[in-house]
Amino acid sequence: MIANGEIWNHDDAEKCRAVSGCSDLLVGRASLTIPDITGMILERRGAIPWSSVLRLMIELGERDLANGKWKYYPSRLKQWLNYLRKAYPEVQGLFARVRVIKDADAIVKAVARDQKKVSLI
Numbered sequence: 185m186i187a188n189g190e191i192w193n194h195d196d197a198e199k200c201r202a203v204s205g206c207s208d209l210l211v212g213r214a215s216l217t218i219p220d221i222t223g224m225i226l227e228r229r230g231a232i233p234w235s236s237v238l239r240l241m242i243e244l245g246e247r248d249l250a251n252g253k254w255k256y257y258p259s260r261l262k263q264w265l266n267y268l269r270k271a272y273p274e275v276q277g278l279f280a281r282v283r284v285i286k287d288a289d290a291i292v293k294a295v296a297r298d299q300k301k302v303s304l305i
């Protein structure tokens with residue numbers, strides 16, 4: 185038996201475990217909102233910084249495109265950016281820029297430009 189629903193941090197996970205009696209939990213939306221949510225829960229720490237999220241986004245994007253997922257990549261990434269907005273206000277500018285781009289390669293390049301800007305700060 186696995187419990188899930190509205191787990192967004194360590195306290196939510198503990199509460200879900202206590203109420204349900206389940207040893208295993210499933211995290212849905214929060215895993216898209218906070219990519220490192222499992223580490224955050226298990227190690228009782230804050231979310232990874234935006235610069236790390238951007239690095240992960242580029243890695244995953246390059247992997248998707250290398251695996252021929254051009255067709256799905258733009259809409260999937262836009263959905264992901266939308267989820268990220270809840271935890272990372274920094275996503276706003278990137279979301280606005282990427283929203284109007286349809287080409288997968290151009291989107292990866294836009295993310296890479298943001299990552300370069302962030303790493304210069």
Ligand SMILES: Cc1cc2nc3c(=O)[nH]c(=O)nc-3n(C[C@H](O)[C@H](O)[C@H](O)COP(=O)(O)O)c2cc1C
Nearest residue numbers: 187188189190191192210211212213214215216267
């Ligand atoms: C991107 C995404 C895909 C999901 N796909 C499925 C699915 O295929 N089948 C299913 O039963 N639930 C699916 N769910 C629902 C989750 O398993 C979960 O029940 C729901 O998101 C509530 O948990 P949460 O509050 O942690 O998001 C999906 C949720 C998300 C966010």
